[in-house]
Amino acid sequence: MKYLVLLIGDGEMAPWDSLTPEEQGAGMQKFEEFDAACRARAGVEILGGEALGSPDTATVMRTRGGQVALTEGPYAEALEGLGGFYLIESPDLDTLVDLLRVLPAFDMQIAPVIDPYA
Amino acid sequence: MVQSLRAPDPGEVLAQVCREDWGRLLGHLIRRHGRPDLAEDALAEAIASAYGQWSAAGIPAVPPAWLSHVASRRVLDAIRHERTLAGKAHLLATADPAPAPAEAMPGADTDDRLPLLFMATHPALAPEIRPALALRFVLGVPTRDIAALFLVPEATMAARLTRAKKRLRTIGAAFAVPDPQRWPQRCDDVARAIYLAFTAGYAPRDGPEVVHVRATSEAVRLADLAADLMTDSPVLAALSALLTLHDARRDARTGADGALVRLADQDRTRWNHSQIRAGLARLTALTPTTGYAEELRLQALIAAFHASAATSADTDWVAIARTYARLEELTGSPVVRLNRAVAVAEVAGAMAGLDVLRAAADQLPGHHRVAAVRAELLRREGDRQGARAAYDEALTACPDGPERRHLQARRDSLETPGAGTR
Numbered sequence: 089m090k091y092l093v094l095l096i097g098d099g100e101m102a103p104w105d106s107l108t109p110e111e112q113g114a115g116m117q118k119f120e121e122f123d124a125a126c127r128a129r130a131g132v133e134i135l136g137g138e139a140l141g142s143p144d145t146a147t148v149m150r151t152r153g154g155q156v157a158l159t160e161g162p163y164a165e166a167l168e169g170l171g172g173f174y175l176i177e178s179p180d181l182d183t184l185v186d187l188l189r190v191l192p193a194f195d196m197q198i199a200p201v202i203d204p205y206a
Numbered sequence: 207m208v209q210s211l212r213a214p215d216p217g218e219v220l221a222q223v224c225r226e227d228w229g230r231l232l233g234h235l236i237r238r239h240g241r242p243d244l245a246e247d248a249l250a251e252a253i254a255s256a257y258g259q260w261s262a263a264g265i266p267a268v269p270p271a272w273l274s275h276v277a278s279r280r281v282l283d284a285i286r287h288e289r290t291l292a293g294k295a296h297l298l299a300t301a302d303p304a305p306a307p308a309e310a311m312p313g314a315d316t317d318d319r320l321p322l323l324f325m326a327t328h329p330a331l332a333p334e335i336r337p338a339l340a341l342r343f344v345l346g347v348p349t350r351d352i353a354a355l356f357l358v359p360e361a362t363m364a365a366r367l368t369r370a371k372k373r374l375r376t377i378g379a380a381f382a383v384p385d386p387q388r389w390p391q392r393c394d395d396v397a398r399a400i401y402l403a404f405t406a407g408y409a410p411r412d413g414p415e416v417v418h419v420r421a422t423s424e425a426v427r428l429a430d431l432a433a434d435l436m437t438d439s440p441v442l443a444a445l446s447a448l449l450t451l452h453d454a455r456r457d458a459r460t461g462a463d464g465a466l467v468r469l470a471d472q473d474r475t476r477w478n479h480s481q482i483r484a485g486l487a488r489l490t491a492l493t494p495t496t497g498y499a500e501e502l503r504l505q506a507l508i509a510a511f512h513a514s515a516a517t518s519a520d521t522d523w524v525a526i527a528r529t530y531a532r533l534e535e536l537t538g539s540p541v542v543r544l545n546r547a548v549a550v551a552e553v554a555g556a557m558a559g560l561d562v563l564r565a566a567a568d569q570l571p572g573h574h575r576v577a578a579v580r581a582e583l584l585r586r587e588g589d590r591q592g593a594r595a596a597y598d599e600a601l602t603a604c605p606d607g608p609e610r611r612h613l614q615a616r617r618d619s620l621e622t623p624g625a626g627t628r
Binding site for chain 1: 377381382384385465
């Protein structure tokens with residue numbers, strides 16, 4: 089199955105910007121360990137993943153009455169702290185959750201990808 | 207012998223296969239097709255069709271294999287039906303309906319009921335549905351019995367089970383024994399779910415007694431099975447010991463008139479002594495540990511002190527009070543403190559018990575059992591007026607049912623001239 093993993097909150101982590109360079113380095117190290125752990129696990133593949141600009145760089149696009157309006161900032165509250173995402177192939181949720189423990193302890197939202205044509 | 211020549215009855219064979227093999231059959235289907243949302247209905251349908259076919263054509267040589275085969279075909283039919291509905295019929299010729307076989311996982315060679323148990327109590331499911339799903343998945347307890355156990359209409363329970371099964375499918379829950387590193391947490395989840403199923407049936411109440419007694423003993427059976435399948439899990443062994451010891455007293459808990467019988471007044475010859483021996487055997491194999499496993503072990507220990515007292519007067523209240531103190535330290539639970547108050551009263555007198563009770567009362571405002579215990583302790587002190595007021599307070603807060611009737615009877619007996627203080 090494919091899953092979208094949204095890194096939606098700092099959780100028990102201090103905000104990234106408030107970390108010392110050493111702490112940020114340790115955090116980056118965990119992302120690399122996560123990459124390695126995924127490569128090592130059969131049936132698991134990171135299909136995509138990026139870090140995102142801070143929420144104040146986000147733009148919301150809405151179409152109302154055929155008019156496109158752009159506004160500042162994230163729309164949904166759950167996405168206020170969206171810092172990055174992964175698209176990952178995994179045999180099941182349990183394997184994925186096991187691997188995600190390797191990442192810094194962000195709050196995450198895990199959604200299965202579905203085939204809209206199925 | 208003439209009797210042995212009698213052809214076996216299809217209904218009897220079927221009932222036995224269902225009881226003994228349901229979990230293995232369902233586990234096998236989910237392992238094979240990866241569809242927890244379809245497998246159980248398919249198995250139920252196969253069982254429903256078996257009676258007619260076995261009556262007409264004879265009982266198959268290996269009845270579970272027959273059921274497995276028929277149910278498996280029904281899962282494939284259901285998958286095909288889904289694809290037809292989705293307008294994907296043209297893909298059927300090429301698509302393999304079964305997912306690629308999973309690689310060998312830890313536990314792949316173990317009993318299929320074990321991954322089934324972990325799936326039914328999956329942490330991504332709401333804790334309230336896990337006990338119901340565990341009873342249904344692993345033991346095949348009928349939905350109507352599970353509904354009766356949790357006091358909801360059958361249709362409601364059926365809908366909840368369906369939603370949970372669909373969720374297992376859509377989130378992609380693993381059908382596997384978790385990594386040993388996760389066992390402590392996952393086994394706690396399993397134990398909590400089974401304990402919840404047990405307590406739902408154990409609480410005294412009105413309604414179809416037979417049904418919830420049956421469902422309660424299924425919870426005990428499930429705890430036993432879980433402990434046997436996961437031999438290295440202290441929490442599951444402690445749970446099995448606890449439930450077995452509690453269940454051993456079941457018959458003695460209600461009198462002929464259906465009224466509650468207090469532990470002190472129970473006819474101990476009606477306790478199930480082979481169950482008590484089995485519970486004690488599990489318990490004595492355990493050593494002190496931490497967390498939920500220790501919580502259940504201490505509870506089982508208290509049940510064991512009660513179960514091994516030949517008469518009420520022989521009860522080792524000192525040991526019970528000490529164990530409650532450890533349990534309270536571990537959990538900080540006011541309900542544990544309430545029970546400790548009773549034990550302390552037995553050891554050091556009603557006044558000492560009332561002292562312990564006071565702190566529990568602050569944490570459990572308006573709880574009828576606090577007032578009920580206070581009433582009993584005041585009564586023992588000879589304070590009838592105080593006891594009467596406490597019974598009234600308890601009666602105001604207690605919902606209708608056997609427990610309320612018991613409280614009413616206790617209050618009424620207080621009025622009887624010359625009534626003792628016990």
